[in-house]
Amino acid sequence: MRPAITAFESSPDQGRGLARDMRVRWALEEVGQAYDVRLVSFSAMKEPAHRRLHPFGQIPTYEEGDLALFESGAIILHIAEHHVGLLPDDANARMRAIAWMFAALNTVEPPIVEREQVSYLERDKTWYEARLPLLDNRVRNRLDDLSIRLGDGEWLDNGFSAGDLMMVMVLRRLEGKGILEDYPNLSTYMARGQARPAYKRAFDDQLAVFASKPTGA
Amino acid sequence: MRPAITAFESSPDQGRGLARDMRVRWALEEVGQAYDVRLVSFSAMKEPAHRRLHPFGQIPTYEEGDLALFESGAIILHIAEHHVGLLPDDANARMRAIAWMFAALNTVEPPIVEREQVSYLERDKTWYEARLPLLDNRVRNRLDDLSIRLGDGEWLDNGFSAGDLMMVMVLRRLEGKGILEDYPNLSTYMARGQARPAYKRAFDDQLAVFASKPTGA
Numbered sequence: 001m002r003p004a005i006t007a008f009e010s011s012p013d014q015g016r017g018l019a020r021d022m023r024v025r026w027a028l029e030e031v032g033q034a035y036d037v038r039l040v041s042f043s044a045m046k047e048p049a050h051r052r053l054h055p056f057g058q059i060p061t062y063e064e065g066d067l068a069l070f071e072s073g074a075i076i077l078h079i080a081e082h083h084v085g086l087l088p089d090d091a092n093a094r095m096r097a098i099a100w101m102f103a104a105l106n107t108v109e110p111p112i113v114e115r116e117q118v119s120y121l122e123r124d125k126t127w128y129e130a131r132l133p134l135l136d137n138r139v140r141n142r143l144d145d146l147s148i149r150l151g152d153g154e155w156l157d158n159g160f161s162a163g164d165l166m167m168v169m170v171l172r173r174l175e176g177k178g179i180l181e182d183y184p185n186l187s188t189y190m191a192r193g194q195a196r197p198a199y200k201r202a203f204d205d206q207l208a209v210f211a212s213k214p215t216g217a
Numbered sequence: 218m219r220p221a222i223t224a225f226e227s228s229p230d231q232g233r234g235l236a237r238d239m240r241v242r243w244a245l246e247e248v249g250q251a252y253d254v255r256l257v258s259f260s261a262m263k264e265p266a267h268r269r270l271h272p273f274g275q276i277p278t279y280e281e282g283d284l285a286l287f288e289s290g291a292i293i294l295h296i297a298e299h300h301v302g303l304l305p306d307d308a309n310a311r312m313r314a315i316a317w318m319f320a321a322l323n324t325v326e327p328p329i330v331e332r333e334q335v336s337y338l339e340r341d342k343t344w345y346e347a348r349l350p351l352l353d354n355r356v357r358n359r360l361d362d363l364s365i366r367l368g369d370g371e372w373l374d375n376g377f378s379a380g381d382l383m384m385v386m387v388l389r390r391l392e393g394k395g396i397l398e399d400y401p402n403l404s405t406y407m408a409r410g411q412a413r414p415a416y417k418r419a420f421d422d423q424l425a426v427f428a429s430k431p432t433g434a
Contacts, residue, residue, distance in 0.1 A: 055366035070320070077312075077315060091284075099286050099287055101291075106326070109323070110331070114327070125347075134339070145272050146272065148272070
């Protein structure tokens with residue numbers, strides 16, 4: 001059964017691969033599962049047909065036979081449970097890898113998204129510049145801890161896992177912000193993820209969508 | 218093997234049960250698993266001994282034999298996988314319940330935590346009052362969608378699951394903010410969760426910790 005995912009019809013980031021379909025594409029490439037992509041416009045995402053798949057009107061979604069899923073974390077966990085390559089065999093190591101998925105999404109990503117969102121939503125406000133150091137500090141608090149835990153390790157918990165996939169994608173949202181550069185081991189870790197052949201295939205595939213629609217939405 | 222979790226030695230919320238150990242306690246009560254609780258102080262949480270269990274120096278943690286976990290989402294998923302009562306038997310329904318766990322933690326909770334955090338961190342700033350409506354709107358955007366999806370359903374996807382447990386706990390963080398009251402079906406949903414005997418046992422147990430230490434930290 002060949003699964004189908006949804007992705008943005010027009011890239012908010014000009015094909016930089018920061019949208020969340022990239023996470024799912026990368027997971028599917030890691031396990032060697034072919035998939036279809038259905039592109040949705042920003043307006044179609046908010047229509048009832050798409051909301052039946054995704055209650056919050058976002059991408060990605062995942063359809064496979066009778067199963068319809070939303071939330072990239074759940075989709076990647078589903079893929080990881082049905083294929084070899086994203087979670088360790090050992091039961092305890094498997095749960096630790098899943099803990100890193102949750103840590104990426106619920107502990108590390110929120111302050112990063114917050115910093116990103118205010119740059120869209122509050123750039124014209126009088127307080128925008130004054131708040132940036134506060135937001136940066138909240139990101140740095142998380143990176144300080146993450147950097148200490150990673151140390152000189154290659155991945156967060158021995159071999160590469162879905163936890164690393166998610167964490168690398170979360171860290172990518174900091175590109176160009178001048179923060180990650182202060183954490184050499186995290187920068188190297190991110191680059192290590194991006195150097196994986198599966199990452200590159202996924203990245204090229206999402207870029208190809210936008211290369212054919214260069215004007216954006 | 219009786220698991221052990223960690224919780225705050227002194228309650229930041231005076232025993233209102235908003236700390237994340239409450240989520241894990243509730244899950245353990247739902248499945249009828251006895252557990253031990255180790256209380257940690259705010260300073261001990263940041264020490265190396267605790268950081269070995271939790272890289273970000275938070276609670277809860279979960280220890281069971283050789284397994285040590287952090288992140289309430291991962292801990293509850295682990296409990297759900299090893300006991301009956303928190304995830305449906307049907308494979309697709311099981312994954313949808315897990316998707317609601319991720320949705321609670323990564324889509325609904327971040328704007329709620331953000332609104333809460335600024336009330337601690339930025340209350341003395343000149344922009345504090347002016348930003349509150351922006352923060353409320355971001356919370357309301359999520360609740361609008363969640364309320365539509367829930368409709369007149371009892372739980373998010375047929376029977377009660379770990380996804381509901383997590384969503385109810387996330388919604389509880391809005392208590393007293395004057396927002397949830399505008400969503401009668403979500404208010405009823407939250408109350409339905411809190412009326413479960415397992416919830417009540419968990420709540421009473423976390424309250425008992427603080428009833429014996431009324432002065433806070």
